[in-house]
Amino acid sequence: MTVIVDAPRIEHHREPLGIGERMPRLSWTVASAPSGWRQDAYRVELERGGATTSHEVQSPEQVLVDWPGDPLSSRDIVTVRIAVRGADGAWSEASAPTTLEAGLLEPSDWVARPIGSIRNENAHSDQRRPSIVRREFEAQGGLVRARLYATAHGLYEAELNGERVGDDTLSPGWTVYGQRLRYYTYDVTDSVRPGTNAIGAWLGDGWYRGRLGWRGGFRNLYGADQSFLGQLELTYADGSREIIGTDHSWTSAASPILHSGIYDGEDYDAREEHRGWSSPGFDEAGWEGVQERHRDPATLVSPTAPPVRCTEELRPVEVLTGPSGSRILDFGQNLVGRVRIRVSGPAGATVTLRTAEVMQDGEIYTRPLRDARSADNYTLAGRDVEEWEPRFTFHGFRYVEVAGWPGDLDADAAAGALIARVYHTDLERTGWFDSSDPALNRLHENVRWGMRGNFVDIPTDCPQRDERVGWTGDIQVFGPTASTLYDVSGMLSGWLHDLAIEQLPDGTVPWYVPVIPADRMWTPIRPGAAWGDVATLLPWTLYERFGDTGVLRAQFDSARRWVDLLARLAGPSRLWNTGFQLGDWLDPAAPPQDPADARTDRYLVATAYFAKSARTVARMAEVLGLDEERVHYDALAAEVVAAFAAEYVNADGTMTSDAQTAYALGLRFDLITDPHRRDAAASRLAQLVRDAGNRIATGFVGTPLVSDALSAGGHIDTAYDLLLERECPSWLYQVEQGATTVWERWDSLMPDGTVNPGTMTSFNHYALGAVADWMHRVVAGLAPDAPGYRRIRFAPRPGGGLTSASARHLTPYGEAAITWRIEDGALHVEVTVPVGTEAVLDFVGVDEESVGPGIHSRTVRFSQ
Structure with missing residues (x-):
């Protein structure tokens, strides 16, 4: 088999036109190679200004390698090709070219x-x-x-x-x-x-x-x-x-x-x-x-990510008539974008489009929009046919009330005359999931649609009401899922740059970035656990998923300053137990108007995140070769872990906050180090889930962690019971209620069909959809086992009555995939390992096995 190299990628750009990096890093994938082939060198050919230079490097690396030539100057145009050499000394043909162009750099x-x-x-x-x-x-x-x-x-x-x-x-x-x-x-x-x-x-x-x-x-x-x-x-x-x-x-x-x-x-x-x-x-x-x-x-x-573009168009699936006689289009999907119209009518006639995510009592329901007008008006010029779409706004909606339309607006007319155009940052999709359960597949699609609608240039919290800001806590918890579904590397590294700019001199990370004025709850800016910890945890997520040490280097000072602030706030006790905290925001037990009133002690949450961030900064320092900083933050993390255990973990492994989020934090952040107490804590978490009827009892902080805490703690069946529960509150309750995105509250739509009375009720938030990453890693069984997927762990854990599942992921090295099915008492698995990586096959009941690139099939005994 011939070694074939794909055209190289420039930094994280999909289209390297007008880039701002003077020494852009290069990545490439090897599309095909003989069995057992390994790269041990690469050659970069640079054609610039009519001259070609060649640069050979002895290295197996192929992701974000250093630029080998002279720095770029403004407007430089360079064509890049890559050739690779295996251990046999044979060079591949040069790849297809990628042409990059520098922007205005001075x-x-x-x-x-x-x-x-x-x-x-x-x-x-x-x-x-x-x-x-x-x-x-x-x-x-x-x-x-x-x-x-x-x-x-x-x-x-x-x-x-x-x-x-x-x-x-x-x-x-x-x-x-x-x-x-x-x-x-x-x-x-x-x-x-x-x-x-x-x-x-x-x-x-x-x-x-x-x-x-x-x-x-x-x-x-x-x-x-x-x-x-x-x-x-x-x-x-x-x-x-x-x-x-x-x-x-x-x-x-x-x-x-x-x-x-x-x-x-x-x-x-x-x-x-x-x-x-x-x-x-x-x-x-x-x-x-x-x-x-x-x-x-x-x-x-210059940008580090693609711009916002229209990526899809939807036609209305139904035209409804409200009790008032209103005409309402149902597009069948809660989306973010605008409506394009084609209309004929007299000059001076005005068509009004009002948008909403939900209906109540047969009419569009706009209370959740708060002070957002969310309406477009088009006054006709009187030409034969007029086509129009707003330019400088966007809406979050499924339903559109149309008023002033000339003529009848029946289903046939609406299908060609009003088109919903979906807008978001034009990220490359990288993750796919499927299973034998249609409701689970719909949940995954809801997560993906919610992400699309909230990645409108910045990672927003909601796309429809008078807010739409870059909440730091939301993207902190959702970062792993976002990195699974789409290539967010360029977008989020750019947003982190803004975060570092907005960070206060004392290290405080704002609640949202960019910062805008707000009411008294958010002013003045105060440090808050889980939200401020985006400064440490999101760069680390991008490193783990994309193999990018550059984002660690760029954000290390910001991350360090955040942890240093926490050390000062906690003092010698190493317990962060003072000040304003949101805690486990939107615990379903919290009152509608007090979403911070959770079952888990907010200061337990704060100290847990202090430990996690200190340990993460130590790991960042280790990757960057900063030995003194690594030793310092490792020691600090150990002190915080000890203080946490002494304050919040009982001798029998139960916790002072006997709540799902508390146990999820203790287990997933490795704050309960004694093996016996860890087992007891995991068992208690599973019991709490069962006692709650397998319904969710976690908010923004606990939800991304609880499934992993259960499955890694030996309670995979309980994790599936939690995932597949259909009563409120649960993920599939939303699906059963007809949701097409993930909601802000578990019960944004109440069981009686009315909208939650809270003034903060969005039907398109992504934070609670963070479970999708667990679905990829545990249900399907595809997870990174080394930064950038250089090593991949295939470890499916079937359960919940599922008979099949699959996942695909475009790693920096190429496509990895897994498909499994249960048939005749056996688990049949097929995995795809891209060239340049290795994989671990980790199936229940058999020893782990290391494999190289290629397609591998295995069958093992299995019983549910």
Whole structure:
């Protein structure tokens, strides 16, 4: 068999255009190789500026290896190929090429300045009308390359010669704008023509100056201006470069968008369109000049992740009529995105789209949205057919109430006229799961849909109400599941950069990132267990799942400062038992309006996380070769573990908080070290689950841990009983109630069909869906056993009456897979091990076995 190498990957980029790394790391997979083949060297061929260099390295590594050539300069274009050599000394053919292109790496590269309307913008008006900006320019013949580098104070969509530039939306996304503003790079070579051209941009408030925060919110959090910054660079065959940048020569006009907001939707009057405004030859009569704004070019950064895009379209599955006579579309899936309409009607008629996740009493139910208007209005121009979709907003919804529609809106008409377009960060999917239980498969899909809807540029908590912020605790507990389902490496490492910026000087990690003002509960920022521990645990998760030591290096100081803060707060006792804590947030026993009132002592939770984070920082230091720090944090962790055991673990293995979350923490964080007490604690946890009728009794903290605590503690049957329970509260209760995403509360929809009375009731949260990672690792049996899946553990633990299960995962080395079925008293297993890795086969009743790359089948005796 011939050794075949796939095209290399550049850092964590899906599309390495306009990258910001000067020395980007390289990864590749070996698509096929002879049995027993192992890489012992690789060769990197770099073609840059017409010259090719070759770099041979003696190493078996193939994931995030160091850049072997000279550092990149701005605009550099390099074609990369990889060849590999086995122990036999034979080199493979070079891989297919990957071409990367550097962005603008020096502040001096930027000549453009942010520009916006000179019209008076009332900083406090709810009706600040967005603008559009434009300019015409001349291009010469002999163009070989054209790039647009673009960003905004607010949101933008660029157009060139009457056509949309790119397919991204909500750009440049949400970062800590004062320190980091992303720009995107677009290849527009095919759109520029010799002679006169026109370029322009739509503008929206977005997160920059739009309304943010709950209970009314705040405006202008990052600035009052709405500005576009664009730099179009034209490179000709003779090597010359021409730059058309945003400056005072551009013009502006009021947009047909009358109002736009993340929470509130968009109002658009098609009668006020400027037809042909982004094409050459447009009559600018009545347009105004622009005002230049300031932007430090040193704060402009290129993305580390894909942008937000439309990834799917859904048609309505039913048209309902409410008791009021309202017409309501059911799209069959709780999703995040916008509705595109195709409509014909008289000029001045207005179509209104109101969204909601649920219905009650036959009508859309908007109370869970709180102060989010979540409605779009389109006023028709009177053309034969008009097509429209909002630009600068997004909604979380399943149902859409349509008012003002010209003509009858029956099912046939709606199917072609109103399309739900699904938007989220365009991450590559990496994980799949299937089983013999359709309800379990639906739960997995609910988790995946919930993740998609909440990965809208940042990892949000909910996509529908007046909030949608990057809660640190949610992604801390969900990080392993997110890393299983999608390649989140670039997105979350970029978000962690913002977290380090927002971290307070004393080490406090905010409740959410980026930070915005909030009510008294969240102000001033205070340290909180499980939420602040994202600074240590999420980088470690990314290292474990993607083999990225770079994220540990980048985040080590942030992680260390967090643990040092906890050490000061706990003092010599090593017990973090003071201050404000959320504890096991949303324990199902907590009152609707007091979700922190959990059964587990909140200070037990805090001290447990202190121990976990201290130990994790020690492990980070070990990987990074920081011996002094490793010794220090190992010693600190040992002190905290001893203090925890003395304070919260009884001599018989029971705990002072006799609750599921307490035992899950003690067991999964290795805080109960005595083997007899561990066995007793695991048995007590299993008994608590049985006593609760196999219903969930954990919140955000305990839910990701309880299944592992049971299965690893010898109680796999109880873990399955918990997973497959259908009474409230349970995972499958939500499925039985028709959920298509994971809810914020176990009973967001009550058994009587009414919505939970709490003011914090979302039907699209991902935190409680963290069990999906356990489903992959334990039910299907596919788990990393070394960072980046360099070693894979196949350890299925069938139960719960399941007769089959399977999982696939795109590891950094290629696809790993497992399929098992129970038949005639035997467990039949087939696994796929990618080249470059090794695997452990770990089946109940037989000795572990190590295997190499390839497909392996085994049959072992099994009885349920």
